[in-house]
Amino acid sequence: MPIGQLFTTNERYIKHPPYASFYWQDKYSVDSGTAHIIHNNLSKLSQRNLRQICNLIGPGNRLGFPTDKSTSGYSDKVDSRQLPRDENLTPFNYIYWDNYSSLRAGPFPGCAINLSVDPVGYLCRNIRAHAQITKGNGTTSSEILVVCALTNGPGNPAINEPVVYATQTKITPGDYDLEFELEITSPIQPAREYICRADSDGITQVNQLIDLYLWLGWYSTNVDTTPANQDAVWSFSAFEYNP
């Protein structure tokens, strides 16, 4: 773990005297205890200053595909590209990733917490995502496939190899709070420039950033038309986490 050492007994951030107080102005060397506290506090902040990525509302019920042509699929797209649906292929190909079969958070800059030189790139913070769903008791033996994926760039996971992804499938009817832990174990390279400072002489400063998009996609074979029997995706929350 790239976070520095923490005090192991009573682990916490330790508040210090105000910066303007005389404790910091005595012109003497920093004693080892103070140095330890400074280290501990910096490490604690690096460990706990974690960002909330999204809180999105899902579509609710009526997720049955592909019979519901009016709201999904490829039938009304201007391009003819259609991914093959084969269970031997990746789960991404089961999902249309369109307006009605996916949610997307981002872009947001990946929080680089460590460098890798071979292969080159940054390791970013892990992400924990939650999807609140319902598996309805409609079509017998139907299932709902839910995929959570992180991409470096805006392309959907079917056309842009995800950095990391996780899937869950539910067959038994019921309400579920699906948890996806996306552990980023491979280094990622910055993919996009963003302006980070407006200089006083009119020259802007740019920064190369890891351009992350977090996706939630779903595919349901439950085509029951009674709302109470349908599958549903209610919400999608995600945040960074440290073990």
Added chain:
Amino acid sequence: MPSPVSTTPTDFVLGAVKVGKAVSSAHLVRIASECSFLGLHNLQLIGQYRAQPWQLGTTTLGAISHTIPFVYKRSAGCEVVAIVIEFWQASYYGRFKITLSSSGSPSFIEHNGIDGSVTFTQPPLTSAQSTEIVAYIDVSSFTVGSTYYFYLTVSDKSTLHPTEGVIGIKNASLFEVPCPDSRVVSQPSEPILEQASCLSPNRLIDGSNATARGLTRLAWLLDQYRTNWRIHIAHVGFESSDTSSPSLHWYHTGGSYSSPNWQFEGGATRNVGFICQPRALYPIPGNTNPYKIYVRYRTTSSGNVTLRVIHTPRGGSATTSTFTLGGTSGAWSWYTSDLDLDTGGTDGVCEYYFAAKGGAQTIDFANISFIEQHP
């Protein structure tokens, strides 16, 4: 000077610092590197909006002008906010304008059309990524810790299908743009420790908080990273002047507590749970209210309404926070109050949902956000 050290958290080893031994310059450079990470790199995600195509009824986002509100408190190390907007793809024709406004006085570095000067065209429905634009605003004039609001207004719509689908924004993502310390020109104004001052044979002098070096500066920086770094937990919808019944917005009607109607496609109304991980730096007394809640709402008449946040630390028991919102008689308004989110859940996780009560009134919601105000 360019940073000789990566802007990532460094692996401090406490055992390297011992009584009677000097703190090495390498150690100090690591401290400076960690400061750069905390102050310049690890900045906030302000909010995420996603249009709900299932939020339609008969009058739709294809016909009405609407505004997407965000709440914002600037982090100490942020000077630029990026606004990334993805357009809604559709097989129906549409044109629209987007205008950004704010309660502060940000200046555009690049507006890319979201100053209302450009008429955008709805992109066609494809399997590929939709049109995405990025605008930048300079927020260096924003006071750190003060509350500001951003509004993205989609207007001047032209469509052959006014009762069909969405015209305009599909996704909007606002975030503070991280900056490498090698790009920082005027260091005393930036929340970092000057790395050059930490190199041998320089001493870490006491200094002041207004210089980029010294112990006093370091203590000031720790306060910046602790108290001026605020998690933004945003639930972003939209507001409009539309008064259709039932409402097109997230809304609630009725005299007993129940979930707002989140505009699900199938019309279901249920408690929708969300999850967050409140920051836990140290134990906080239960009544300290480390968060603020911001609600963008309107009511149909002038009577008060109430909103509840029912929050449960994972593995613990639920706590209900109740807020009384004044009636607005149809005008959109912000409500703000303190909020105590639990930090003691398993894995630090807190689960929550909303309930509202408005009597005969309809309450419309456009934004419900929690922003940290760490004591």
